[in-house]
Amino acid sequence: MVTSPVGQTAPLGIRLRGIHHGYRIGGAFQPVIQGVSLDIAPGEFVALLGPSGCGKSTLLRLIAGLEPPRSGQILADGVPVTGPGPDRIVMFQDPTLYPWRTVRANVALSQDIAGRRDDAAIDAAIDMVGLKGFERAWPHQLSGGMAQRAALARALVNDPRLLILDEPLGKLDSLTRLTMQTELLRLWQRRGFTVIMVTHDVEEALLLATRVVTFSARPASVLSDIAIDLPYHRHRDDPRLLTLRREILVRLGHSEDW
Numbered sequence: 275m276v277t278s279p280v281g282q283t284a285p286l287g288i289r290l291r292g293i294h295h296g297y298r299i300g301g302a303f304q305p306v307i308q309g310v311s312l313d314i315a316p317g318e319f320v321a322l323l324g325p326s327g328c329g330k331s332t333l334l335r336l337i338a339g340l341e342p343p344r345s346g347q348i349l350a351d352g353v354p355v356t357g358p359g360p361d362r363i364v365m366f367q368d369p370t371l372y373p374w375r376t377v378r379a380n381v382a383l384s385q386d387i388a389g390r391r392d393d394a395a396i397d398a399a400i401d402m403v404g405l406k407g408f409e410r411a412w413p414h415q416l417s418g419g420m421a422q423r424a425a426l427a428r429a430l431v432n433d434p435r436l437l438i439l440d441e442p443l444g445k446l447d448s449l450t451r452l453t454m455q456t457e458l459l460r461l462w463q464r465r466g467f468t469v470i471m472v473t474h475d476v477e478e479a480l481l482l483a484t485r486v487v488t489f490s491a492r493p494a495s496v497l498s499d500i501a502i503d504l505p506y507h508r509h510r511d512d513p514r515l516l517t518l519r520r521e522i523l524v525r526l527g528h529s530e531d532w
């Protein structure tokens with residue numbers, strides 16, 4: 275892992291080449307991903323949008339190396355992905371904190387498993403997500419937003435080069451979600467990792483991402499790949515953002531009246 279003197283991590287570039295994937299269900303093969311090719315440059319923030327069940331989470335699992343694609347190639351900085359690695363961290367909608375571990379012990383989990391705790395890095399990660407003072411709290415003592423922050427600190431503690439987010443804010447109430455969107459953006463800008471995020475919220479994708487990729491219904495293939503060339507901090511009422519929102523909804527098969 276390459277770390278710069280200011281604590282930023284060199285972001286990872288991802289290349290997907292002709293990815294096909296599917297599952298055998300009840301004896302019949304069900305295609306889930308069909309011929310997906312994407313180049314994600316180091317430091318990009320890419321949002322993936324598509325109909326429910328089209329294969330977005332499956333694609334994230336393949337990028338994370340949690341399972342291999344049936345065909346095609348996934349390269350991380352030009353090196354084939356053959357399994358999970360500490361440079362590619364996945365964060366799911368459900369924070370999945372261990373109830374018997376404090377916030378601090380949850381954040382320290384991967385380091386404890388590896389047998390090398392870095393107390394300064396753990397404190398920095400907790401501080402980064404605004405949970406200072408709650409290190410000794412138990413998961414049941416946290417709000418939904420705080421639990422998601424703790425999960426984010428756990429994801430960030432080892433300086434990932436790629437953060438893979440599967441609807442990380444999906445279960446939060448709308449106000450907490452707005453706060454977390456701002457924090458995610460701040461962390462990405464400050465730390466400089468690459469982000470690949472699945473969301474169902476077109477507005478969220480447009481507020482955060484440098485690029486929005488839309489997928490067809492299952493089996494997922496790329497419908498559109500749109501660069502969001504708007505400066506931060508973006509405003510949800512910006513007419514350029516509203517135009518892009520309409521364009522993306524039309525690409526996803528929704529009426530222009532939305």
Ligand SMILES: Nc1ncnc2c1ncn2[C@@H]1O[C@H](COP(=O)(O)OP(=O)(O)OP(=O)(O)O)[C@@H](O)[C@H]1O
Nearest residue numbers: 297299306324325326327328329330331332333492
């Ligand atoms: N391990 C598996 N075994 C069999 N089928 C699977 C498996 N994982 C996913 N699928 C199937 O693959 C398809 C795509 O699922 P996936 O979770 O990737 O979709 P998604 O786009 O993330 O959906 P959502 O937006 O609703 O979360 C679904 O039909 C699902 O049933």
